[in-house]
Amino acid sequence: MTLDVPVVLAPMAGITNTAYRRLCAEYGAGLYVSEMITSRALVERTRESMRLIRFHPSETTRSVQLYGVDPATVEAAVTMLREEDRADHVDLNFGCPVPKVTRKGGGSALPWKLDLFRDIVERAVRAAGPLPLTVKMRKGIDADHLTYLEAGRIAEGVGVASIALHARTAAEFYSGHADWSAIARLKEAVTDVPVLGNGDIWSAEDAVRMMAETGCDGVVVGRGCLGRPWLFGDLAAAFGSGERPPLPSLGDVARAFRRHAELLVDFFGDDPDGGMHRGCRDIRKHVAWYFKGYGVGGALRAQLAQVESLEQLDGLLAQLDHDQPYPGEAAEGQRGRAGTPKSPALPDRWLESRTLDTAGREHLAGAELDSSGG
Template identity: 35%
Template structure:
């Protein structure tokens, strides 16, 4: 049975000081989230994000704790098969997957059931991942228009069902999940129909981002529409995703909206400790403070070292530009730091820019 939540009565509310202010939190009574036979506890998931959630980033998230299930970047199934046929090294997006702790989900994308099934089976049997997730939500043009994949498949829910059925059969007993959006556009919201097809096809869980494909990442995620999906599901859990950036918002997702789990995405890129804070809030415990700026600076340099161990110093310096910008987000002096860090080409330059211009207040 999927997990669920109920709110404690008002007399059981706890008051926590968050960000300098006092906020009454209705602490939910949580059941662990179950994805097939996998227990996800706490029911907080890290979203797969292309270009960001690689092995180095996942190590940073694990360092803080609070995440029930981590995920890789999404993997191009067709590209994986091609590399395999050429006996080449498997994609960088599978860096670390074979050895790192479980549970771990790997997300794959394509529009061909056989290709996805072939890759899913390899991930389940050879890599022994905890969950194989299928991407039906990516809205970027390269995936939708060029490859007719990701959120493009919301136009053909029956095709989604065929894909899920084939991947589920290939991966058994490893659970297969689906991540999607509300629909192609605001006037073509079909997530209710999609949810029923996803469940009937054998998926073990459904994650819904509260925007449409046309929305991209603009506007606000519609949690009201996410909550309306729950009655359409009879056996599998519903995981909500979109605009969760504070512990309070995570608690509210469980107490106000009808979800069994939550997935945190962009907010964790500049706050990888958010999972730990959200997990504490869900337990009714004091919220751990943010790291100091000095601690953040040390964390950034540690992250850089992890990336360089894989890609070398020169390529690592270039790859770390976007992460460095995330670390500085919202800080005084962040603009000057970003302006300089996006130009660095060597590790020496990276260390120098961090030393001189990383925000100090």
């Protein structure tokens, strides 16, 4: 798989559905990955998991991220995607720091068990066949239990197409600053496949600087694009693929927000509650991100966060000063909740061994029982 620019949209639960992927692609170039999908839910073909692997015809590269802890289930999910021609690329999630995931031994806790990690990745690569299969992971569980170098070498050895590293531990969640030096160390350790860096890319300049400082082959952008789909236009220009777009006025932001809402209504069109209801409810959480730093009154922001129809949304957006220029630094920097460092939730006695014992297998047995699809 060859990308026009070395940029990947990071999978984000509740964010990177078809609507947002299409919107980002309208502004720039790169690889746009689905929300994280639970392998068991996909194998069981739950309604929500099947919705999450639905791609619009304009999405020429169908990229799916899977989460799983059972090698056989992950293998079956990858096989399904390949045999039914539902994906062009599969990514495996070993980076999620959420307690309900790590408590069961999944996400960023899983690579601690080297045998389990190897088994999952090796079987997934084999099941993917000609489809490129990649992995995304974190530095480790905490500063005393790092896993990324060993996991990176294992993944390289069993034939993954690339490795992405979020340069934080699970304990750090999204707090503090990403340790870009870890990306450089992984790049030195893994020499046969591309290494992608993730963490604290808030601008195109950050992406260029990360590649220059670490030697990584590309970047994965997550929270930095929340409410800023045009960041992918900036990134494309920074990597030499087109002219850099002008800084967005409030009118530009309003049009992007409206387009996002429209795409969400379309995406949820077959929902039992109705596409208009689900789409407008979903766009509400994006209000603070889109209008960060712009002069939008609190009362209007509150109304936007309670919008119920596109018609109502149009009326509210018409009240904005569309000529208001880009506010500069106030609109830049960190987005999304950073959280605070904390001891990761782990299965009992998880850290006592690097291999999976009987007790560990019992913990994993319930890790994929949530079949919500994400």
